[in-house]
Amino acid sequence: MGSNSALYAPCPPLPNVQELVRSDPFQVPERYIRNEKDISNYADLCPPQLSSEVPTINFSLLSKGNKEELNKLDQACKEWGFFQMVNHGVEIEIMKGLKDSAQKFFKLPLEEKNRIAMPPNDIQGYGHSHVDQILDWSDKLVLVVYPQQYRKLEVWPPTPFKEAIETYSTELRRLGEDLVRSMSLVMGMEKDALLRLHQELVQPMSVAYYPPCFMPDKVLGLSPHSDKGTLGILMQEDDVPGLQIKHEGKWVPIKPLPGAFVVNVGDITEIWSNGKYKSIEHRVITNESKARISYSTFYLPHQNVEIEPLDQMVLQSPGSLPVYKKVKYGDYLKQTQKMKKEGKAHVTEVAKIGS
Numbered sequence: 001m002g003s004n005s006a007l008y009a010p011c012p013p014l015p016n017v018q019e020l021v022r023s024d025p026f027q028v029p030e031r032y033i034r035n036e037k038d039i040s041n042y043a044d045l046c047p048p049q050l051s052s053e054v055p056t057i058n059f060s061l062l063s064k065g066n067k068e069e070l071n072k073l074d075q076a077c078k079e080w081g082f083f084q085m086v087n088h089g090v091e092i093e094i095m096k097g098l099k100d101s102a103q104k105f106f107k108l109p110l111e112e113k114n115r116i117a118m119p120p121n122d123i124q125g126y127g128h129s130h131v132d133q134i135l136d137w138s139d140k141l142v143l144v145v146y147p148q149q150y151r152k153l154e155v156w157p158p159t160p161f162k163e164a165i166e167t168y169s170t171e172l173r174r175l176g177e178d179l180v181r182s183m184s185l186v187m188g189m190e191k192d193a194l195l196r197l198h199q200e201l202v203q204p205m206s207v208a209y210y211p212p213c214f215m216p217d218k219v220l221g222l223s224p225h226s227d228k229g230t231l232g233i234l235m236q237e238d239d240v241p242g243l244q245i246k247h248e249g250k251w252v253p254i255k256p257l258p259g260a261f262v263v264n265v266g267d268i269t270e271i272w273s274n275g276k277y278k279s280i281e282h283r284v285i286t287n288e289s290k291a292r293i294s295y296s297t298f299y300l301p302h303q304n305v306e307i308e309p310l311d312q313m314v315l316q317s318p319g320s321l322p323v324y325k326k327v328k329y330g331d332y333l334k335q336t337q338k339m340k341k342e343g344k345a346h347v348t349e350v351a352k353i354g355s
């Protein structure tokens with residue numbers, strides 16, 4: 001073979017981080033090491049008490065239309081873009097069922113896990129999507145769960161993990177739809193209007209495995225980013241923190257409330273609300289001794305939906321002017337996927353008026 005053949009070879013798969021750590025726990029390849037700016041950011045932590053100020057919302061009251069709880073939702077989305085959600089009605093056994101299956105899956109040998117490897121140029125399956133930037137200290141399994149016709153069953157794990165995903169995601173469908181209904185109310189619409197604006201509510205899920213790292217202050221489990229959909233609901237280990245959110249210029253660690261979910265506003269809610277609700281930059285740090293697994297469920301509109309600030313939200317804004325231009329959701333995703341994960345550059349670069 002001529003030396004040119006390398007030019008035509010597909011991108012080599014990115015390393016499996018869990019395997020890196022297994023083969024040598026004291027090795028951190030250059031491609032994972034953050035630059036000085038990122039590192040100095042580590043020091044930019046908030047005073048610890050702030051972490052307990054992240055709002056908590058009672059889902060059961062919210063879904064009954066309780067005015068006070070709806071007010072809390074409005075405030076939380078405005079001031080934090082993040083909240084913890086209790087009384088969500090998802091049984092502990094269902095949450096535990098998914099956690100147990102995922103733990104077993106990540107313990108399998110790499111060849112087994114790679115049976116459902118993410119194909120090159122795809123985003124579903126086990127592995128990493130290709131990015132041209134400092135690498136994250138994590139591996140993940142990404143699946144589109146709803147609508148069902150989008151499922152790529154060839155990259156779904158086998159039973160019983162598969163069933164656990166199905167059971168959990170059915171519950172999360174109910175939660176997500178109900179939360180979107182509450183968002184519709186706080187955005188001044190009737191309860192089903194926002195769901196209708198989605199045309200269909202697309203629900204992907206990402207299960208991330210963050211191995212321990214012997215130099216936790218040199219790597220990041222997940223680079224700072226904002227989520228690109230409407231909302232996200234995260235389940236995490238009660239005893240291994242790692243998620244941090246940017247609040248008033250500082251990184252605030254989210255201290256997991258046992259059994260609660262962490263909910264966040266995504267870019268599309270920021271655009272629909274004309275910036276009233278904030279899609280907040282967040283990241284994940286690793287720790288020296290414990291692996292962490294997190295389970296993110298996202299809710300997105302159909303890719304043909306044209307997203308723009310809602311009239312009544314523009315009217316509430318200073319000068320009654322829209323801050324974002326109209327963008328087709330599929331185009332928004334395409335444009336932001338090309339960008340590096342660097343904070344929330346995408347909302348500002350792709351959709352902000354004047355950019």
Ligand SMILES: O=C(O)CCC(=O)C(=O)O
Nearest residue numbers: 206208227243284294296
């Ligand atoms: O692992 C976490 O806590 C956060 C995951 C996350 O932000 C994401 O998947 O977008």
Ligand SMILES: [Fe+2]
Nearest residue numbers: 225226227282
């Ligand atoms: Fe995220």
